[in-house]
Amino acid sequence: MNLTETDTSLFQRLRFVLVETSHPGNIGAAARAIKTMGFGRLILVNPRFDDALSHPEAIAFASGALDVLESAQIVGSVEQAVSGCNFVAAVSARLREFSPPILDPRAFASRIAAPEEGEVALLFGSERYGLPNQIVMNCQVLINIPANPVYSSLNLAQAVQLLAYESRMAADVKQGGNSHIGFHGQLASTEQVEGMYAHLEQALVAIDFLDPDNPKKLMPRIKRLLSRTELETEEVNILRGISKKILDRLKK
Template sequence: MNLTETDTSLFKRLRFVLVETSHPGNIGAAARAIKTMGFGRLILVNPRFEDALSHPDAIAFASGALDVLESAQIMYSVENAVSGCNFVAAVSARLREFSPPILDPRTFAQRVSKPEEGEIALIFGSERYGLPNQVVMNCQALINIPANPAYSSLNLAQAIQLLAYEARVASFVETEGGSHIGFQGQLASTEQVEGMYSHLEEALIAVDFLDPDNPKKLMPRIKRLFSRAGLEAEEVNILRGISKKILDISKR
């Protein structure tokens, strides 16, 4: 299957975001990994080398996936890289106390294979130090690969290959059958959800439920709660309406 045959499928909706990648060879290997599974959207956030996409090691390791390198984008923030996405998942071997819901690769792939899930992003961290906690907390899921606990370290391209494979398999299952019964609205974008969080935080401060000088872990816990829900755009609007009403009442 090639990309032109799947214009409305996960093959077009899924983007692979690599944050502060250290080795150009890993970028080339990542391009090869996603192309072999039928994907092609690669975004780099602040790679270590300015010529990361044209570096000789990247070209050598791409091994026939130069078209993916040539169409890849370089951005300077994770927020820009996932702009317009409805579901964003971080990939990490390190679990966090206040992480979003943890999914294995197969469960993730089965969820996002449905067309109504909209635009999807997978975020992979630096080979040297992984992903910052703030990036993980702003995602809707944390993907943990159930590797050997005694030696769970995967090369970046290996992890990408595994996720791309599961996404490909799940896409075939979704295409071949299965009906979805009941109304399901458009999922909220990451920008809409982040706006809702800011609005809600302002409302909680206004009614003295949240102390801005001593916030503790309230907002990370709230984000974790809502990330399990898969918020739709209309649901976000309802929550923002509630926040607005709280603020209006607090000003009387």
């Protein structure tokens, strides 16, 4: 079965987010990369150039993908770019001590192929600095592309192309009849999960389990722990309910 960008599947749910991109040519090349794989949702977070979408280099490198370039969004924060997403993944060659679970591109694509996974965002950092630790830590997974350890540097558009390809292949398999076995609830959105973490942190402070003046790395560890579970909306509600009960009991 041939899939196109008009299918109501992963092709509609997956957004490619470029964070603080420095070179307009890479933006155009990224637009071309995702269109060749049937995708079309491109979001830019604070690109270096104000005319990033109309810059001559961006147009030249888009080479036939001007529709993707013209429909791309420019936003002022990563939070805006991933608003409404149920699953957010950071792409980075650099591993972090407190990163979320690490997946390779194929494992990531397989994981998000099912429609019940909801809205998905792929974050790519700037060409020079990559993604800040705080952004990576707030993602559900970190995608690390296996490459030559001696020279693992990939051009931004090349990384986008690779992830778009693997996502297309996973979508092809899903359309070919693979079924999802067992109950799977609706994944919680990024906003729901972040709200839950804030609520949980309040409760932990209230019972003196977390010292706000010396928090160490408790919350990053909890985030890493829970990010492995693919939190569903009902599960987030349960954890918020527990936090609320703790806070209510302490008020009595």
